[in-house]
Amino acid sequence: MQKPDVIVIGAGGGGAVIAKELGELGLQVLVLEAGPWYGNKKWPHPNIEPGGVSSSCPNDLDVVLFKENYNKLENNMNDQISGKLRWGPADREHPPWNRSYHQRGFVWQNSGVGGTTQHYLANSPRAFPASIDRSWPLTYSELTPYYEKVEAELPVEFAPTTSKEELFYFGAKKAGWNLLPTLDVKTPGYRPQPNAILPPNSQLLNPSYSEEQLSWMEGCTLAGHCINGCPHGPSVAKIAKRSTNVSYVPSALQTGNIEVQPNTFSYKIITENHPAEGVRAIGVKARNTWTGEQEELFADCIVAAAGAIETPRLWLNSALPVNKWAGRGLVNHQMDMVTGIFNEKDLLSILGSPSVNPYVGHTSGARLDYPGLGSIQTIGTSPGLMASFTYALGKSRTKESAHNPIQKGRVRGEDLIELMADYKSSLNILICTDDEVDRRNGVSVSAAASDENGPIPSIRYTPTTNTLRKKQQLVKIAADILLQAGARKVVHSDWPDGMMIHMMSTMRMGYVVDQNCESYQVSRLFIADNSVLNNGLGSANPTLTTQVLATRTAKQIYKKYF
Amino acid sequence: MITSACYPICPYSTQINFKAVVDTLIPSSIMAYQSGWTFQYGGVDLCTWEYLMMSFDSLPTPLANKTSHLLDVAAFFIYKEYGHSSFSPCEGLFSTLSRKDRFVALDYLLNLQIPPGMLPVPYRNDPVLIQITVDSIYQLTYFGYYSEWYGYGETRCNPPSFRHLCTYPISWSYTGYPGPSFGYRDFRGYLLNMQNLKSE
Secondary structure (H helix, E strand, O other): OOOOOEEEEOOOOOHHHHHHHHHHOOOOEEEEOOOOOOOEOOOOOOOOOOOOOOEOOHHHEOHHHHHHHOOOOHHHHHOOOOOOOOOOOOOOOOOOOOOEEOOOEEEOOOOOOOHHHHOOOOEOOOOOHHHHHOOOOOOHHHHHHHHHHHHHHOOOEEOOOOHHHHHHHHHHHHOOOOEOOOOOOOOOEEEEOEEOEOOEOOOOOOOOOOHHHHHOOOOEOOOOOHHHOOOOOOOHHHOOEOOOOOOHHHHHHHOOOEEEEOOEEEEEEEEEEEOOOEEEEEEEEEEEOOOOOEEEEEOOEEEEOOHHHHHHHHHHHOOOOOOOOOOEOOEOOOOEEEEEEOOHHHHHHHHOOOOOOOOOOOOOOEEEEEOOOEEEEEEOOOHHHHHHHHOOOOOOEOOOEOOEOEEEEOOOHHHHHHHHHOHHHEEEEEEEEOOOOOOOOEEEEEEEEEEOOEEEEEEEOOOOHHHHHHHHHHHHHHHHHHHHOOOOEEEEOOOOOEEEOOOEOOOOEOOOEOOOOEEOOOEOEEEOOHHHOOOOHHHOOOHHHHHHHHHHHHHHHHHHHO | OOOOOOOOOOOHHHHHHHHHHHHHHOOOEEEEEOOEEEEEOOOOOOOHHHHHHHHHHOOOOOOHHHHHHHHHHHHHHHHHHOOOOOOOOOOOHHHHOOHHHHHHHHHHHHOOOOOHHHOOOOOOOOHHHHHHHHHHHHHHHHHHHHOOHHHHHHHOOOOHHHOOOOOOOOHHHHHOOOOOOOOOOOOOOOOOOHHHHHHO
């Protein structure tokens, strides 16, 4: 591509969306992605050899190659150190990229085309309206048409019911909660998860089709591999779970205006002083992750979509103007896990089956929302992830009491073995708290530690007292639902505060960027990732709202500069 | 069940400490059922200690040996509490503790009860790194044991792109997980659908 109109840094949840939208407006866009590209003929062995340089043609997408790479085995896919879906270079013999922490916990992200949406659960709820209207420079009603557009495009549908959702609904109803038949959550209640997953194929219950045949047809097969990377569908663009590498990236390539260059780590934004515009972004310095070769690329506008950790790092390492909110205000939904273990006979009477089978159906198919507190969401994963996230991570280790069915903290030894023997009769509930923005929390760069891409991100997060109070209330609600559903035991994992799965608000709208997501201090520099969210959306999973903003920002870029 | 070590890069003292830690977190055990009992292989039998060592050595700064030293210092501290002051924090000391005391050693580290100046670099005076490391010992042990990793057989210590399933991952049978699937037919309808919302 000759000098592109726009360079987008990152092909994840936001970058792929803004690239496609800009491409549809006729702009030439170069997307730089730090990680590999799975399912593209130009990279037949994406983790073993460098492959091609870039791809701009939809015919390069290859579903057979995609399925070979996304092989559904949890260690191969989700090992955070050397898995295919990790935060690191394509070459898995090299270590992951490093971060420095000021508290217990870790950041769980993926590099690669599709970014973290490769293993996300595709949960796509809208922000709670009150969380937008109380502090954003935009109103919820201004965002609504963009929500509708993105929901139609992905598409977003309510999750179908399988055993684990049915059990959750049973417990929630018995605990006195109401069904919320809405996308705009203003009152507490439970509902199926609005998910960016294609509905099950209409032949799913037809025994004349084998499961393998169904996996090559359009629609979810309820195979339960969302978190390990969904490979099911007839073509890359029709894979059931709508990670951006199978939704927005194919659509972007269809415009004929997009080139995606994987294995390219952007480490600096190039600026100049312009007499009329002041400091403005004109390019990017990037490094090939296989060869170490560096290059400078130039465009009329730059979009940072590197995520809520790397975008502030990029800002700080580029020596851009000082902004007291750059990198500050990190929220993470202060997550936790609550798990119910059921007796087979109780399950039989509720479900007509003696097992919950957490590995069946959408990884997260049901939720309860409570504006002002947060949300809770069912989770069902493969056993390695289940054991390591449910029983390994507790801050505390409290002994079980014969009088209290709720056990708190880390589990080990024979207790672990017994609980994992009940894996098929277990239901996880994830806690997502409506946590408060605090300027003391955030991302800086480490003066002491650098990698090949410059000083590494240093992450600091302490929840506020109010956030912890809300989390405790949500834990109680989740435990109550599980007990109402008949759980014989409940385990509250008691996660460390620094579990970073939903990282947001480190380059906040209204503080670092304006309502069009353009930097206040550097013109022509836009941001299209979770970092621009003004707050934690009331606890709604952030990807959909980031995609909504990316869609809106594309329009603004076009209007202002082209 | 125990096969020869495929990750012999670490010193023997590191190997025995990592064996000791996985044996503590996931021991071999007898599982009793109404119909009888069965033996369940533990983390040592399924070579999870090798997975743990390999994982620590695959970090940006390799940490398997340093972590082994960290465990030894915690063990030294426990022996000292028991009045065995003649011990020095020799390599492999952690593995000589009883299972119960190994738990205590891990808890002491997590609760920052070991004087931070006694610890080896890079853990010395870095309480967060100590806690993250102990958390990682738990998390990686559980993930290694219950995922498919043991099933990679002789290829399990190959570089990650050169592993393939050679045998059935026996830990799947301990949970009832059937392994990856093309699909399930447990479709029970919809509680809500977008179309209805739109028409409302």
